[in-house]
Amino acid sequence: MARIDLHLHTRYSDGSLMPGEVVDLAHQAGVTALAITDHDIVDGIPHAMEAATPLGIEIIPGVELSSRLDGQELHVLGYFFDWQDSAFRERLAQQRLSRNARIPQTIERLNALGLELSEADVKAKAGSGSIGRPHVAQALVVKGYVQDTREAFDRYLKEGAPAYVPRILSDTRDVIGWIRNAGGVPVLAHPAWTRCQGEPLYRLCACLKEAGLLGLEVFYSSHNRKQTSRYLELAKRLDLLITGGSDFHGATNPAIQVGRGKGNLKVPDTLLPPLRHAASS
Numbered sequence: 001m002a003r004i005d006l007h008l009h010t011r012y013s014d015g016s017l018m019p020g021e022v023v024d025l026a027h028q029a030g031v032t033a034l035a036i037t038d039h040d041i042v043d044g045i046p047h048a049m050e051a052a053t054p055l056g057i058e059i060i061p062g063v064e065l066s067s068r069l070d071g072q073e074l075h076v077l078g079y080f081f082d083w084q085d086s087a088f089r090e091r092l093a094q095q096r097l098s099r100n101a102r103i104p105q106t107i108e109r110l111n112a113l114g115l116e117l118s119e120a121d122v123k124a125k126a127g128s129g130s131i132g133r134p135h136v137a138q139a140l141v142v143k144g145y146v147q148d149t150r151e152a153f154d155r156y157l158k159e160g161a162p163a164y165v166p167r168i169l170s171d172t173r174d175v176i177g178w179i180r181n182a183g184g185v186p187v188l189a190h191p192a193w194t195r196c197q198g199e200p201l202y203r204l205c206a207c208l209k210e211a212g213l214l215g216l217e218v219f220y221s222s223h224n225r226k227q228t229s230r231y232l233e234l235a236k237r238l239d240l241l242i243t244g245g246s247d248f249h250g251a252t253n254p255a256i257q258v259g260r261g262k263g264n265l266k267v268p269d270t271l272l273p274p275l276r277h278a279a280s281s
Protein backbone atom coordinates (compact mmCIF):
# COMPACT_ATOMS: atom_id res chain seq x y z
CA MET A 1 0.00 0.00 0.00
CA ALA A 2 1.47 3.32 -1.05
CA ARG A 3 1.80 6.30 1.23
CA ILE A 4 0.16 9.72 0.73
CA ASP A 5 0.27 13.03 2.65
CA LEU A 6 -2.71 15.36 2.52
CA HIS A 7 -1.58 18.11 4.90
CA LEU A 8 1.55 20.10 4.02
CA HIS A 9 2.55 23.76 4.33
CA THR A 10 4.99 25.75 2.22
CA ARG A 11 6.42 29.25 2.24
CA TYR A 12 3.18 30.45 0.67
CA SER A 13 1.85 30.37 4.23
CA ASP A 14 3.86 29.51 7.35
CA GLY A 15 6.07 26.67 6.11
CA SER A 16 9.78 27.17 5.51
CA LEU A 17 10.20 25.44 2.12
CA MET A 18 9.06 26.16 -1.43
CA PRO A 19 6.47 23.78 -2.97
CA GLY A 20 9.10 22.14 -5.21
CA GLU A 21 11.27 21.36 -2.17
CA VAL A 22 8.30 19.81 -0.37
CA VAL A 23 7.57 17.67 -3.45
CA ASP A 24 11.21 16.47 -3.48
CA LEU A 25 10.97 15.45 0.18
CA ALA A 26 7.70 13.66 -0.56
CA HIS A 27 9.40 11.80 -3.41
CA GLN A 28 12.23 10.73 -1.09
CA ALA A 29 9.68 9.55 1.47
CA GLY A 30 7.91 7.39 -1.12
CA VAL A 31 4.76 9.52 -1.18
CA THR A 32 2.69 8.96 -4.33
CA ALA A 33 0.09 11.72 -3.88
CA LEU A 34 0.08 14.87 -1.81
CA ALA A 35 -1.90 18.00 -1.08
CA ILE A 36 -0.29 21.36 -0.33
CA THR A 37 -2.70 22.85 2.22
CA ASP A 38 -1.40 26.35 2.84
CA HIS A 39 -3.43 28.64 5.08
CA ASP A 40 -5.87 30.75 3.04
CA ILE A 41 -3.88 30.54 -0.19
CA VAL A 42 -3.69 28.27 -3.24
CA ASP A 43 -0.80 29.98 -5.06
CA GLY A 44 1.65 27.20 -4.23
CA ILE A 45 -0.42 24.54 -6.03
CA PRO A 46 0.77 25.17 -9.63
CA HIS A 47 4.40 25.17 -8.47
CA ALA A 48 3.89 21.86 -6.70
CA MET A 49 2.27 20.44 -9.85
CA GLU A 50 5.17 21.54 -11.99
CA ALA A 51 7.66 19.81 -9.67
CA ALA A 52 5.53 16.68 -9.20
CA THR A 53 4.66 15.82 -12.81
CA PRO A 54 8.14 14.57 -13.84
CA LEU A 55 8.31 12.50 -10.63
CA GLY A 56 4.94 10.84 -11.25
CA ILE A 57 3.49 12.27 -8.03
CA GLU A 58 -0.13 13.40 -7.99
CA ILE A 59 -0.94 16.84 -6.57
CA ILE A 60 -4.40 17.14 -5.08
CA PRO A 61 -5.61 20.75 -4.80
CA GLY A 62 -5.71 21.60 -1.09
CA VAL A 63 -6.11 24.45 1.37
CA GLU A 64 -6.51 24.98 5.13
CA LEU A 65 -8.95 27.60 6.42
CA SER A 66 -9.26 28.90 9.97
CA SER A 67 -12.78 29.42 11.27
CA ARG A 68 -14.75 29.77 14.47
CA LEU A 69 -17.77 28.01 15.91
CA ASP A 70 -19.19 28.73 19.37
CA GLY A 71 -16.05 30.62 20.36
CA GLN A 72 -13.77 27.79 19.32
CA GLU A 73 -11.19 28.05 16.50
CA LEU A 74 -11.52 25.16 14.06
CA HIS A 75 -9.41 24.41 10.99
CA VAL A 76 -11.08 23.10 7.86
CA LEU A 77 -9.12 21.41 5.08
CA GLY A 78 -10.44 21.49 1.52
CA TYR A 79 -9.57 18.97 -1.22
CA PHE A 80 -10.23 18.44 -4.90
CA PHE A 81 -11.90 21.85 -5.30
CA ASP A 82 -11.49 23.97 -8.41
CA TRP A 83 -8.49 25.99 -7.22
CA GLN A 84 -8.98 28.47 -10.05
CA ASP A 85 -12.62 29.20 -9.09
CA SER A 86 -12.81 32.99 -8.83
CA ALA A 87 -15.47 33.17 -6.10
CA PHE A 88 -13.42 30.81 -3.94
CA ARG A 89 -10.21 32.74 -4.56
CA GLU A 90 -12.02 35.93 -3.57
CA ARG A 91 -12.99 34.30 -0.25
CA LEU A 92 -9.37 33.31 0.31
CA ALA A 93 -8.26 36.89 -0.36
CA GLN A 94 -10.72 38.10 2.29
CA GLN A 95 -9.43 35.51 4.75
CA ARG A 96 -5.88 36.73 4.16
CA LEU A 97 -6.93 40.33 4.73
CA SER A 98 -8.45 39.44 8.09
CA ARG A 99 -5.27 37.50 8.94
CA ASN A 100 -3.14 40.51 7.96
CA ALA A 101 -5.37 42.98 9.79
CA ARG A 102 -4.22 41.94 13.23
CA ILE A 103 -0.52 42.14 12.44
CA PRO A 104 -0.19 45.98 12.74
CA GLN A 105 -2.07 45.82 16.06
CA THR A 106 0.22 43.03 17.25
CA ILE A 107 3.25 45.14 16.32
CA GLU A 108 1.77 48.16 18.16
CA ARG A 109 1.39 46.08 21.29
CA LEU A 110 4.94 44.78 21.01
CA ASN A 111 6.21 48.35 20.55
CA ALA A 112 4.26 49.41 23.64
CA LEU A 113 6.06 46.63 25.53
CA GLY A 114 9.35 48.22 24.48
CA LEU A 115 10.20 45.81 21.64
CA GLU A 116 11.32 47.61 18.51
CA LEU A 117 9.77 45.93 15.50
CA SER A 118 8.31 47.33 12.28
CA GLU A 119 5.86 45.97 9.74
CA ALA A 120 8.72 45.83 7.23
CA ASP A 121 10.63 43.48 9.57
CA VAL A 122 7.63 41.13 9.61
CA LYS A 123 6.93 41.39 5.87
CA ALA A 124 10.57 40.50 5.17
CA LYS A 125 9.86 37.15 6.82
CA ALA A 126 6.57 36.51 4.98
CA GLY A 127 7.92 37.12 1.47
CA SER A 128 5.08 37.10 -1.06
CA GLY A 129 2.93 34.63 0.88
CA SER A 130 0.18 35.24 3.42
CA ILE A 131 1.41 37.02 6.54
CA GLY A 132 0.72 35.73 10.03
CA ARG A 133 1.91 35.49 13.61
CA PRO A 134 4.68 32.98 12.75
CA HIS A 135 6.34 35.76 10.74
CA VAL A 136 6.11 38.13 13.72
CA ALA A 137 7.69 35.38 15.80
CA GLN A 138 10.51 34.92 13.28
CA ALA A 139 11.14 38.68 13.19
CA LEU A 140 11.39 38.69 17.00
CA VAL A 141 14.03 35.94 16.77
CA VAL A 142 16.01 37.94 14.19
CA LYS A 143 15.88 40.98 16.48
CA GLY A 144 17.21 38.87 19.33
CA TYR A 145 14.24 39.46 21.63
CA VAL A 146 13.61 35.72 21.93
CA GLN A 147 15.66 32.55 21.38
CA ASP A 148 13.17 30.86 19.08
CA THR A 149 9.63 31.15 17.70
CA ARG A 150 8.22 28.99 20.49
CA GLU A 151 9.44 31.50 23.07
CA ALA A 152 7.95 34.32 20.95
CA PHE A 153 4.53 32.64 21.08
CA ASP A 154 4.79 31.75 24.77
CA ARG A 155 5.92 35.17 25.93
CA TYR A 156 4.08 37.49 23.54
CA LEU A 157 1.86 36.01 20.83
CA LYS A 158 -0.24 33.12 22.07
CA GLU A 159 -3.82 33.59 23.27
CA GLY A 160 -3.71 35.41 26.60
CA ALA A 161 -0.13 36.72 26.09
CA PRO A 162 0.43 40.52 26.19
CA ALA A 163 0.71 41.10 22.41
CA TYR A 164 -2.08 38.70 21.44
CA VAL A 165 -4.73 40.22 19.17
CA PRO A 166 -7.76 38.02 18.43
CA ARG A 167 -8.49 37.43 14.77
CA ILE A 168 -11.89 37.88 13.20
CA LEU A 169 -12.78 34.44 11.88
CA SER A 170 -15.54 33.24 9.60
CA ASP A 171 -18.15 30.79 10.83
CA THR A 172 -17.03 27.19 10.27
CA ARG A 173 -20.31 26.37 8.51
CA ASP A 174 -19.72 29.18 5.99
CA VAL A 175 -16.17 28.00 5.32
CA ILE A 176 -17.49 24.49 4.67
CA GLY A 177 -19.97 26.00 2.21
CA TRP A 178 -17.25 27.87 0.28
CA ILE A 179 -15.33 24.63 -0.27
CA ARG A 180 -18.46 22.74 -1.34
CA ASN A 181 -19.41 25.55 -3.73
CA ALA A 182 -16.00 25.25 -5.39
CA GLY A 183 -16.64 21.52 -5.89
CA GLY A 184 -14.38 20.42 -3.03
CA VAL A 185 -14.43 18.09 -0.05
CA PRO A 186 -14.36 19.88 3.36
CA VAL A 187 -12.62 18.01 6.17
CA LEU A 188 -12.27 18.87 9.86
CA ALA A 189 -8.51 19.11 10.55
CA HIS A 190 -6.66 17.59 13.55
CA PRO A 191 -9.68 16.83 15.78
CA ALA A 192 -7.31 16.38 18.75
CA TRP A 193 -6.93 20.17 18.79
CA THR A 194 -10.61 20.79 19.40
CA ARG A 195 -11.63 21.70 22.93
CA CYS A 196 -14.29 19.00 23.01
CA GLN A 197 -13.74 15.24 22.75
CA GLY A 198 -15.97 12.19 23.12
CA GLU A 199 -19.71 12.82 22.75
CA PRO A 200 -19.36 16.63 22.50
CA LEU A 201 -16.97 16.12 19.56
CA TYR A 202 -19.47 13.73 18.01
CA ARG A 203 -22.18 16.40 18.31
CA LEU A 204 -19.84 19.05 16.87
CA CYS A 205 -19.04 16.84 13.86
CA ALA A 206 -22.71 15.97 13.41
CA CYS A 207 -23.56 19.69 13.35
CA LEU A 208 -20.77 20.35 10.82
CA LYS A 209 -21.92 17.43 8.71
CA GLU A 210 -25.31 19.06 8.49
CA ALA A 211 -23.52 22.16 7.16
CA GLY A 212 -21.80 20.05 4.47
CA LEU A 213 -18.71 18.58 6.15
CA LEU A 214 -17.62 15.41 4.35
CA GLY A 215 -14.52 14.20 6.15
CA LEU A 216 -12.39 13.95 9.28
CA GLU A 217 -8.59 14.08 9.50
CA VAL A 218 -8.09 10.80 11.34
CA PHE A 219 -4.39 10.19 10.61
CA TYR A 220 -2.23 13.04 11.92
CA SER A 221 1.33 13.44 13.21
CA SER A 222 0.39 14.13 16.82
CA HIS A 223 -2.54 11.71 17.10
CA ASN A 224 -1.57 8.72 19.20
CA ARG A 225 -2.85 5.23 18.45
CA LYS A 226 -5.79 5.59 20.83
CA GLN A 227 -6.87 8.91 19.32
CA THR A 228 -6.54 7.55 15.80
CA SER A 229 -8.82 4.62 16.54
CA ARG A 230 -11.29 6.89 18.36
CA TYR A 231 -11.48 9.27 15.37
CA LEU A 232 -11.73 6.33 12.98
CA GLU A 233 -14.73 5.16 14.97
CA LEU A 234 -16.22 8.66 14.96
CA ALA A 235 -15.82 8.97 11.19
CA LYS A 236 -17.53 5.60 10.72
CA ARG A 237 -20.39 6.52 13.03
CA LEU A 238 -21.09 9.71 11.10
CA ASP A 239 -20.27 8.24 7.69
CA LEU A 240 -17.50 10.81 7.17
CA LEU A 241 -14.60 10.26 4.79
CA ILE A 242 -11.18 9.62 6.34
CA THR A 243 -8.11 11.70 5.51
CA GLY A 244 -4.64 12.11 6.92
CA GLY A 245 -1.47 14.14 6.71
CA SER A 246 1.65 15.26 8.51
CA ASP A 247 1.01 19.03 8.85
CA PHE A 248 4.61 19.45 7.74
CA HIS A 249 5.96 23.02 8.12
CA GLY A 250 9.69 22.43 7.55
CA ALA A 251 12.11 24.24 9.87
CA THR A 252 9.20 25.80 11.80
CA ASN A 253 8.56 22.35 13.29
CA PRO A 254 11.53 20.12 12.49
CA ALA A 255 10.14 17.12 14.42
CA ILE A 256 7.63 16.49 11.63
CA GLN A 257 8.63 14.90 8.32
CA VAL A 258 6.81 14.81 5.01
CA GLY A 259 4.83 11.57 4.65
CA ARG A 260 6.05 10.19 8.00
CA GLY A 261 5.04 12.73 10.62
CA LYS A 262 6.99 12.01 13.79
CA GLY A 263 8.11 8.68 12.34
CA ASN A 264 5.16 6.33 12.46
CA LEU A 265 2.55 8.13 10.38
CA LYS A 266 1.36 6.22 7.34
CA VAL A 267 -1.60 7.53 5.40
CA PRO A 268 -2.67 4.83 2.92
CA ASP A 269 -3.46 5.70 -0.69
CA THR A 270 -6.69 3.70 -0.40
CA LEU A 271 -8.25 6.83 1.15
CA LEU A 272 -8.00 8.71 -2.13
CA PRO A 273 -10.64 7.09 -4.39
CA PRO A 274 -13.56 7.84 -1.99
CA LEU A 275 -12.37 11.45 -1.65
CA ARG A 276 -12.11 11.85 -5.39
CA HIS A 277 -15.53 10.32 -5.81
CA ALA A 278 -17.09 12.66 -3.24
CA ALA A 279 -15.66 15.67 -5.06
CA SER A 280 -17.02 14.62 -8.42
CA SER A 281 -20.50 13.71 -7.20
Ligand SMILES: [Zn+2]
Residues within 6 Å of the ligand: 064, 075, 189, 190
Ligand atom coordinates in the same frame (compact mmCIF):
# COMPACT_ATOMS: atom_id res chain seq x y z
ZN1 LIG B 1 -4.42 23.50 11.40
Ligand SMILES: [Zn+2]
Residues within 6 Å of the ligand: 007, 009, 037, 064, 247
Ligand atom coordinates in the same frame (compact mmCIF):
# COMPACT_ATOMS: atom_id res chain seq x y z
ZN1 LIG C 1 -1.93 22.76 8.89
